[in-house]
Amino acid sequence: MNSFAPIPRAGAAQPEVNGRRDLFARARNPFWLAPMAGITDVVFRRLMDEMQAGVLVSELVSAKGLLFNSTKTRTMTEVHENPGAPVGVQLFGESAEDIITAACGLSREAVDFIDINLGCPVKKVVKKGSGAALMRDPAHLEKYLTRIRRSIDHPLTVKMRTGWSDDELTIHECVAAAESAGCEWVAIHGRTRAQGYEGRADWDLIADVARKAHIPIIGNGDIRSARQARDRLLESGVDAVMIGRAALRNPWLFRECLGQDTGHRSPFTLLSRYRELLADFYDARNTLLRVRKYATWLAFGYPGAAAFRRGMFECHTQAAVMDLAREFFRRAEQFPPPTFEDSEAFMMGGHG
Numbered sequence: 393m394n395s396f397a398p399i400p401r402a403g404a405a406q407p408e409v410n411g412r413r414d415l416f417a418r419a420r421n422p423f424w425l426a427p428m429a430g431i432t433d434v435v436f437r438r439l440m441d442e443m444q445a446g447v448l449v450s451e452l453v454s455a456k457g458l459l460f461n462s463t464k465t466r467t468m469t470e471v472h473e474n475p476g477a478p479v480g481v482q483l484f485g486e487s488a489e490d491i492i493t494a495a496c497g498l499s500r501e502a503v504d505f506i507d508i509n510l511g512c513p514v515k516k517v518v519k520k521g522s523g524a525a526l527m528r529d530p531a532h533l534e535k536y537l538t539r540i541r542r543s544i545d546h547p548l549t550v551k552m553r554t555g556w557s558d559d560e561l562t563i564h565e566c567v568a569a570a571e572s573a574g575c576e577w578v579a580i581h582g583r584t585r586a587q588g589y590e591g592r593a594d595w596d597l598i599a600d601v602a603r604k605a606h607i608p609i610i611g612n613g614d615i616r617s618a619r620q621a622r623d624r625l626l627e628s629g630v631d632a633v634m635i636g637r638a639a640l641r642n643p644w645l646f647r648e649c650l651g652q653d654t655g656h657r658s659p660f661t662l663l664s665r666y667r668e669l670l671a672d673f674y675d676a677r678n679t680l681l682r683v684r685k686y687a688t689w690l691a692f693g694y695p696g697a698a699a700f701r702r703g704m705f706e707c708h709t710q711a712a713v714m715d716l717a718r719e720f721f722r723r724a725e726q727f728p729p730p731t732f733e734d735s736e737a738f739m740m741g742g743h744g
């Protein structure tokens with residue numbers, strides 16, 4: 393089931409469900425930002441909040457890292473003030489106890505939900521029994537999630553793949569496990585762990601899961617444009633869609649999905665806003681590194697983007713970055729906004 397009707401805004405009076413406010417009903421809209429390691433930090437989430445993403449999720453955070461109280465890890469769980477959309481922290485870890493202790497240390501006020509990563513394909517993570525490895529044994533998964541669910545105050549959600557490999561497509565069993573454990577929703581990146589980022593996300597399988605599920609299903613994988621996002625939402629019957637890589641190249645995407653007028657879109661103005669937000673949070677070096685990286689994503693698809701990218705990495709001050717970007721995007725204005733084609737390979741790796 394889904395409807396394209398606006399979903400009630402976060403913060404509005406919501407019914408209590410089983411003693412909790414219904415998290416899904418608090419989503420601002422059905423177009424959500426996917427978690428991305430090294431990207432969806434507090435600053436990027438704030439920027440995407442300003443761009444009207446429906447739900448925001450942190451990058452994956454090691455439960456163990458939080459237990460060791462590493463400053464770097466704790467920084468990943470920061471939440472900006474007064475978000476317009478629910479914000480979740482995504483944790484990973486083999487041990488339910490570690491997840492519980494880590495979640496209990498996170499503010500119930502700031503963090504709206506805890507999301508568990510069941511999709512990370514990276515060797516270092518699956519070798520320790522976390523990420524996608526947890527999909528290999530749905531009976532164990534149910535116990536693991538139930539234990540977490542009963543021991544934390546935050547609502548619990550999960551993000552998974554379709555299974556370990558084509559021979560181990562455990563998605564139906566894993567969604568059933570999440571349902572019985574009391575999870576609020578399941579987000580599905582429609583690839584197996586074995587696929588990595590190759591091939592195509594299997595939206596037929598996602599649609600099949602959505603038909604059978606009793607909790608909201610969030611579809612994810614390969615959405616490149618607002619039109620695709622709306623089509624996927626309507627055709628697959630999922631309750632919301634998550635968008636990752638396309639939002640890096642086109643941060644106006646969420647507004648486009650909502651049919652909002654995005655007016656005169658200036659990548660340079662957006663980059664300036666991002667730099668300002670970064671500078672409020674990070675030191676000069678971290679701000680420089682992040683703003684430089686983001687400038688190259690915004691430039692993708694415009695003529696001269698490769699040379700711009702090379703030039704960016706020779707900029708060693710924020711002023712130099714902004715000067716080069718101002719000039720590049722001024723020239724880019726004569727071209728239509730670039731599209732993100734299905735055939736293009738872009739960021740073919742990640743933690744989910």
Ligand SMILES: Cc1cc2nc3c(=O)[nH]c(=O)nc-3n(C[C@H](O)[C@H](O)[C@H](O)COP(=O)(O)O)c2cc1C
Pocket residue numbers: 426427428429430431450451452482509511512551581612613614615634635636637638739740741742743744
């Ligand atoms: C650079 C990068 C980092 C990622 N990090 C995470 C992560 O920390 N947690 C997670 O669940 N998924 C992570 N993912 C997977 C995305 O959330 C998403 O499932 C995947 O990119 C497919 O969606 P897309 O085609 O819209 O990008 C990452 C993906 C990328 C490209």
